Amino acid sequence: MDFIDIHIHLQDYKTNFATDIVKKAQTLNYKKMLCAGISEKDWDKVAKWTDLYSDLIVPAFGVHPWQATKVGDNWDNLLCSYLEKYPQALIGETGIDGLKENPQQQKQLFIHHIDIAKKYNRPLIIHAVKAISFFDSLWNKLPEKFMFHSFNGKVEHLKSILSKNGYISFSASILKNKDFEKIVQNVPVKKILLESDGPYQPFEKGTISTPFFIPELLKYIAKARKCDYEELAYQIYQNSLEFINVG
Ligand SMILES: [Zn+2]
Secondary structure, eight states: OOEEEEEEOGGGSOHHHHHHHHHHHHHTTEEEEEEEEOSHHHHHHHHHHHHHTTTTEEEEEOOOGGGGGGOOTTHHHHHHHHHHHOTTOEEEEEEEETTSSOHHHHHHHHHHHHHHHHHHTOOEEEEEESOGGGGGGTTTTSOSSEEETTOOSOTTHHHHHHHTTOEEEEOGGGGGSTTHHHHHHTSOGGGEEEOOOTTSSOSSTTSOOOGGGHHHHHHHHHHHHTOOHHHHHHHHHHHHHHHTTOO
């Protein structure tokens, strides 16, 4: 069985630990890992990991909403230069975090990412926390291909995302959602993606998350959807390839 981790921050592990993850992933049939960069400084690290393991790692470059106040004047030109150097790269992680005090500033930055995603025709990786109301004026602006990463919102939020053909990516955090079953039952199978968000959002508090929890997460989702584990794994693998424009 093949797996793809559709959202990880490999550069945020200790280097030896990240190397171990990559080696183990290759032996366990993880075919791709989407490594997301969150700031200008971070992009170079993502690029280095990509150069080192170009068969496995698909890079993504973006400014995370938490970094919105720290962004340099020339960030957009720099982002475009990475996109030109890495034609397989996606855009993100970017988005809006309503728990921070500057959502309007984040929104402007996010819109700029959307415009770049459209210009370069790249999928967009969206971080949205307490942000759904900000999207009222954004739904019609989004690029053709986008995903809400580590979705952990409400069942009713799915509707708008899915009506715009968006993908929903789940990490271990969804298992703590009181509506877990309802949420995973309400996403069409072709729109489900899975991620570790490693090293963040571990299943067990105080541990470090890795891609190797994905099969476990898949088991929970298959059970909630009352479907076959292997069929689900295969479909999600196909969805992931399609999302990253491979295959
Ligand atoms: Zn992330």
